[in-house]
Amino acid sequence: MSALRRPLARLRLPAPLAAYFARHRSLAIVAAIAAIGVALPLLSLVPPFGLLQSTNAWTNAFTIAAIYAMLAIGLNVVVGFAGLLDLGYAAFFALGGYAYAVVASPLFGLDVPFWPMLIAGAVIAAIFGVLLGAPTLRLRGDYLAIVTLGFGEIVPITLLNADRFTGGVIGIGGIDRPALPGLGVFSIIDPWPYYVLVLSMLAIVVVVVKRLEESRVGRAWEAIREDELAAESSGINTVVSKLQAFAVGAAIAGFAGVFNAAKLTIVSPQQFGFVVSVSTLSAVVLGGMGNVVGVGIGAFVIYLVQSIFLKQLNILFDQIQLPIISGIDFLQFQYVLYGVVLVLMMLKRPQGIYPARRRMRTFSDAAPAAKGAKR
Amino acid sequence: MAAQGEAGQVNTAARRGALTLPLAIAAFLAAALAWMGLEQFVNALTLGAIYALIALGYTMVYGIIELINFAHGDVFMVSTFVTMFVSSTLLGQKSAIQDLPLLGASLLITFALTIAFMAVVGAVIERFAYRPLRRAPKLAPLITAIGVSFILQNIIQYLVGPYGYNVPQLFPNTWAVDLEGVRVPLLNIFIIAVSVSLMIALQLFISRTRTGRAMRTTSMDRDASAIMGVNIDRTIMVTFLIGSGLAGAAGVIHGLYYGNTNFQVGYQAGLKSFTAAVLGGIGNTAGAALGGFLIAFIEVAAVVLGFSRWGGAVVFSLLVVFLVFRPTGLLGSHTGDRA
Numbered sequence: 001m002s003a004l005r006r007p008l009a010r011l012r013l014p015a016p017l018a019a020y021f022a023r024h025r026s027l028a029i030v031a032a033i034a035a036i037g038v039a040l041p042l043l044s045l046v047p048p049f050g051l052l053q054s055t056n057a058w059t060n061a062f063t064i065a066a067i068y069a070m071l072a073i074g075l076n077v078v079v080g081f082a083g084l085l086d087l088g089y090a091a092f093f094a095l096g097g098y099a100y101a102v103v104a105s106p107l108f109g110l111d112v113p114f115w116p117m118l119i120a121g122a123v124i125a126a127i128f129g130v131l132l133g134a135p136t137l138r139l140r141g142d143y144l145a146i147v148t149l150g151f152g153e154i155v156p157i158t159l160l161n162a163d164r165f166t167g168g169v170i171g172i173g174g175i176d177r178p179a180l181p182g183l184g185v186f187s188i189i190d191p192w193p194y195y196v197l198v199l200s201m202l203a204i205v206v207v208v209v210k211r212l213e214e215s216r217v218g219r220a221w222e223a224i225r226e227d228e229l230a231a232e233s234s235g236i237n238t239v240v241s242k243l244q245a246f247a248v249g250a251a252i253a254g255f256a257g258v259f260n261a262a263k264l265t266i267v268s269p270q271q272f273g274f275v276v277s278v279s280t281l282s283a284v285v286l287g288g289m290g291n292v293v294g295v296g297i298g299a300f301v302i303y304l305v306q307s308i309f310l311k312q313l314n315i316l317f318d319q320i321q322l323p324i325i326s327g328i329d330f331l332q333f334q335y336v337l338y339g340v341v342l343v344l345m346m347l348k349r350p351q352g353i354y355p356a357r358r359r360m361r362t363f364s365d366a367a368p369a370a371k372g373a374k375r
Numbered sequence: 376m377a378a379q380g381e382a383g384q385v386n387t388a389a390r391r392g393a394l395t396l397p398l399a400i401a402a403f404l405a406a407a408l409a410w411m412g413l414e415q416f417v418n419a420l421t422l423g424a425i426y427a428l429i430a431l432g433y434t435m436v437y438g439i440i441e442l443i444n445f446a447h448g449d450v451f452m453v454s455t456f457v458t459m460f461v462s463s464t465l466l467g468q469k470s471a472i473q474d475l476p477l478l479g480a481s482l483l484i485t486f487a488l489t490i491a492f493m494a495v496v497g498a499v500i501e502r503f504a505y506r507p508l509r510r511a512p513k514l515a516p517l518i519t520a521i522g523v524s525f526i527l528q529n530i531i532q533y534l535v536g537p538y539g540y541n542v543p544q545l546f547p548n549t550w551a552v553d554l555e556g557v558r559v560p561l562l563n564i565f566i567i568a569v570s571v572s573l574m575i576a577l578q579l580f581i582s583r584t585r586t587g588r589a590m591r592t593t594s595m596d597r598d599a600s601a602i603m604g605v606n607i608d609r610t611i612m613v614t615f616l617i618g619s620g621l622a623g624a625a626g627v628i629h630g631l632y633y634g635n636t637n638f639q640v641g642y643q644a645g646l647k648s649f650t651a652a653v654l655g656g657i658g659n660t661a662g663a664a665l666g667g668f669l670i671a672f673i674e675v676a677a678v679v680l681g682f683s684r685w686g687g688a689v690v691f692s693l694l695v696v697f698l699v700f701r702p703t704g705l706l707g708s709h710t711g712d713r714a
Contacts, residue, residue, distance in 0.1 A: 085514050087521075135699045142443050142517055143698050146649065150691035153646065157688040274642070278521060285518060336529040342522030346515045347507055 026207045033206065037199040052312055059191040063263065065303040066198040067256050070205050071276075072283040072299035073292055074252030077209060079281070080290035081218060082245035083225030084137070085145040087277055088152025092250040094272035095128055096121035096257025098159060101172040101267045114178035118201075118258050125254025126247040133246035137239055152277055156269040171268025178262050186262075194263055201259060202296075205252055209292050212248065221245050275335065279306075282338040285345045288352025297354060302341070306334040400665070407672055411679050413557040419675035420668065421563045421632060424570035427667025428625035429648035431577065431660055432497075432618030438594045438658035439614045441513070445520035446500060448645015449527035450619050454493045454626025455636035456531055459542045461488045462630070471547035481545055486569075490623040497619020498612050506608070524641075531638040539637045542630035566628050573624055574664050577617065581660060586613055594658065643687070647674075650694040656704025665705060 013021065021028035043049060044058035053061075071093060078086045099121045103112040136147045159166045166172065177186040184193045212218050220241040223231035232238050261267050279302060287298025310330040317330075345352065408416045429451050436444045462468050462485050472478040504523050508516040550561040581587035589610045592600040601607050629644075630636065651670045655662025670690060677686040697704070 083514070085517065136695065139698055139702060141513055142441070143653075143702060145517060146443060146653070147695050147698055149646070150650075150694045153691050154688050157685070161684050161688075278525065281518070281521070332529070332533060335525050336533075339522040339525030339529065343504060343519050343526065346511075346519040346522070347504070350511070350515055 026211065029207050029210060030203050033199055033203045037195070041195075052308065056191050059195050061304065061307055062300075063191060063195050063198050064307070065300045066202050067260050067263075068280065068283060068303045069296040069299040070202055070256040071253060071280045072287065072295040073205055073209055074249045074256070075280050076284050076287075076289065076292065076295040077212070077221075077252070078245050078249035079284055080295065081213065081221040081225065082242055083141075083221075084242060084245065085141060086148045086246075086249065087145050087274075087281070088148040088150070088155070089249070089253060089280055090272045090274070090276035091152045091155035092125040092129060092253035093257040093260070093276065094155055094159065094267070094269075095125045095250075096254030097261035097267045097272075098166060098172070098257075099124045099254070100258040100261045101175050102165065104176040104262075105172050106174045107167060107172050111176055114176065114258070114262055115180075118255060121258035122251040122255040125257065126251035129246045129250025130243055133243050137242040137246065149274075152274060156272055159269040159272075167268075169269065171266055171271075173266040175261050175265040175267070177265065198259060198263075201255065205255070206292060206296070209248075209252075213292065217241070217244055275338075278338050278342075282341045286341050286353060288354045291352065291354055294352055294354035298352070302337070306337060310334060407676075411675065413554060413559065415675050415679055417559055417563045419671045421566050421671075422674065423668030423671030424567050425625050425628055425632070425644070425667075426648045426651050426670050427664040428570050428573065428621045428628070429644060430651040430655070430663040430667045431574070432622045433645075433649050434652040434655070434657050434660060434663035435590075435614050435618045437652070438660075439590060439611055440505070440509070440516075442505065442516050442520065443649065444505075444618075445517065445645075446504075446523035446527055447618070447622060448641035448643075448648065449524045450493060450497055450500075450641070451622040451626050451629075451644055451648075452636070452638065452641025453496060453527055453531060454489055454623040455542065455629050455640060456535060456540070456638075457489045457492050457623070458485060458627045458630040459540060459636065461485050462543045462545055468545055469543050471549075472545055473547055478545060478547075485545070486624060486627050489627050490620040493623030493626070494616040494620035497615040497622075500619075501612055501615040506611075524645075528638055528641070535638070537638060539635050541635050542633075544631055544634040546631050562631065566632060569624070570628065573621060574660075577621070577660060580617075586610065590614055647687075647690055650690055652704075653694060653702075654697055654704055656706040659704070659706045662704055662706035669705075 021031070040062050041055055041059055044055050049058065071089070074092075075086060075089050078084050078089070100112075100114070100117045102108065103110045103117065104114065132148070132151050136144060139147065159171075160169055163169075178193075178197065179186065180193075180197075183196060184190060186193045186197075220231065220236045221244075223234065223236055224238055224241055228238055231241075264271075280299070283299035283302045284295045285298075286302060287296065288294035310333060313330040407419070411419070429447065432447050432450070433444060436442055436447070462481065465488070466481055466484060468481055472481055500523055504519050505516050508519060546562045546565060548560055548562055551558045552561060552564070553559075581590060589600065589605045590613065592603070593605055593607060593610045597607055600610075629640070647670055648667065651666035652663045653666070654669055655664070655666030657663075673690060673693065674686045677683055677689055
């Protein structure tokens with residue numbers, strides 16, 4: 001059971017390396033992501049995976065999965081760390097994407113480079129996060145969920161109707177791809193530059209979020225999540241603290257949104273519906289609220305299951321020609337998957353598959369997530 | 376805008392006393408009638424009847440277990456398909472029925488079966504998805520409810536496919552009365568009459584019966600009610616039965632009025648009805664009805680003013696503004712603790 005709870009605890013590095021990484025934890029994160037980044041494409045060569053699709057297709061899938069991982073880690077800051085339920089998270093993702101699309105597409109004939117916009121997209125999303133959060137964060141938890149849900153509706157409606165600036169229902173196409181000498185040409189044929197870039201972004205996000213978690217700000221978030229009243233009486237400015245969580249979460253979504261726009265080279269309102277918010281929430285719930293690594297893995301699992309496993313089931317059953325099963329479109333089940341993940345996880349294992357180290361009272365009164373965890 | 380000015384009046388009226396509220400509503404209705412004309416006025420009332428019936432389910436459930444029952448909009452969606460099944464498959468009626476006794480019997484059966492079926496669906500959801508989490512932290516049942524909403528949508532999508540469907544409009548839409556030169560369909564009058572009678576019946580049930588009293592005490596203090604001999608589980612289940620049944624009635628009405636449905640109608644309708652419940656003061660049944668009509672008037676006003684595409688954004692912005700400045704709503708009195 002304990003092995004299941006902490007799968008990575010068994011992993012032992014050589015002593016000097018372990019000591020080095022214990023002192024430089026951010027470097028350890030970067031090294032771990034680099035190692036995973038190398039391992040994943042290699043894994044896609046191995047028979048069961050290699051037979052399904054080409055390595056390039058796998059790399060592409062991993063790239064998109066990494067975008068979802070960033071989203072899940074960002075949402076985790078809001079939901080997992082601070083305990084605020086945000087149901088309109090896709091709106092910030094959309095804002096980042098549109099921020100880049102408007103200034104780097106034929107729509108206005110502008111060609112602002114990708115790299116500064118990566119930061120600008122994050123900042124713009126964060127500003128909207130603060131604008132939404134400032135008046136609403138005083139609300140009780142479930143009201144906040146509805147306000148963010150409303151915001152998640154308002155943003156696509158606005159993008160749809162303000163067609164002079166957003167291209168309306170068609171969206172904005174022909175968005176510039178990033179350019180960086182030495183990383184190769186970013187194109188639709190070659191997934192590798194995008195893969196390297198998204199992993200670097202993921203590493204930045206994980207390092208920032210991990211460091212925040214262990215900082216004074218992160219401890220304040222946790223205190224608010226566990227008991228807002230007690231946190232307030234201990235001198236934490238709860239409104240400022242919640243705003244910080246909202247801003248950081250929104251910034252990460254904006255950051256990922258800019259990359260997403262540059263990868264797909266098109267943004268449209270339909271890409272940012274409620275489904276995106278719910279699938280991200282499913283990843284967070286599945287991975288274990290509050291655990292950065294867990295929710296990242298949760299996002300990878302959710303994305304790979306829906307985009308590859310279900311698709312392969314379709315192809316498989318088409319080939320064997322089983323009477324009834326061949327007629328089923330398994331891709332239809334991806335949304336059921338979100339629903340089932342949310343319901344079953346809440347009923348059976350609210351702390352997630354890979355729970356946070358510190359005990360989360362907010363989600364598990366009965367089940368202390370990791371009893372033996374040392375801090 | 377007339378709608379917002381009048382909303383302010385209703386707001387202050389709620390504080391002053393019981394007598395001024397009906398007066399404020401009457402003044403609002405008169406102003407709305409004068410401004411948008413009889414035809415749009417009747418449309419708004421009809422739309423409001425649907426929103427109000429759904430909003431009642433949200434507000435009752437929130438009142439008793441403080442859960443935003445996210446799946447409620449999809450319970451409504453399911454009921455539109457149940458209506459389709461009952462009227463076209465069970466009764467074999469594909470179009471309007473001109474014969475009055477037959478029409479009455481068909482409508483009665485459709486309403487009865489749909490309401491009964493949806494009531495059971497609601498109770499089953501409560502039993503298996505929400506009851507195990509009764510003592511859990513608050514976000515857990517809310518997330519579960521989102522999951523249930525997704526599951527309901529996809530069961531329907533799987534069963535019938537992702538297309539729009541025609542629902543038999545049993546009530547002939549050729550029947551109309553002439554009011555000062557404006558043609559008012561009898562269907563609209565029928566819908567408003569049905570929903571208002573259901574709301575009055577609900578008010579009577581809550582205020583006059585033993586079960587209604589149990590519901591009120593349970594929402595005030597669950598533990599104290601349990602000590603006084605109220606069967607909490609049963610009371611909560613009855614709340615879900617009634618709330619889902621009302622959503623079922625709204626589904627029948629939706630079918631009669633629009634004549635079509637698809638597996639996604641629940642999301643928008645649910646969101647707007649929830650907004651209505653918040654506007655009226657969540658937990659307050661009269662407020663939910665009031666809020667439902669108010670939302671409908673705002674939406675119709677947006678259409679009249681020519682920016683119908685922004686109708687949704689207006690409603691949700693209003694929700695945000697209302698939650699920030701008056702989270703207790705128009706009639707709400709009980710303010711929950713923060714967070």
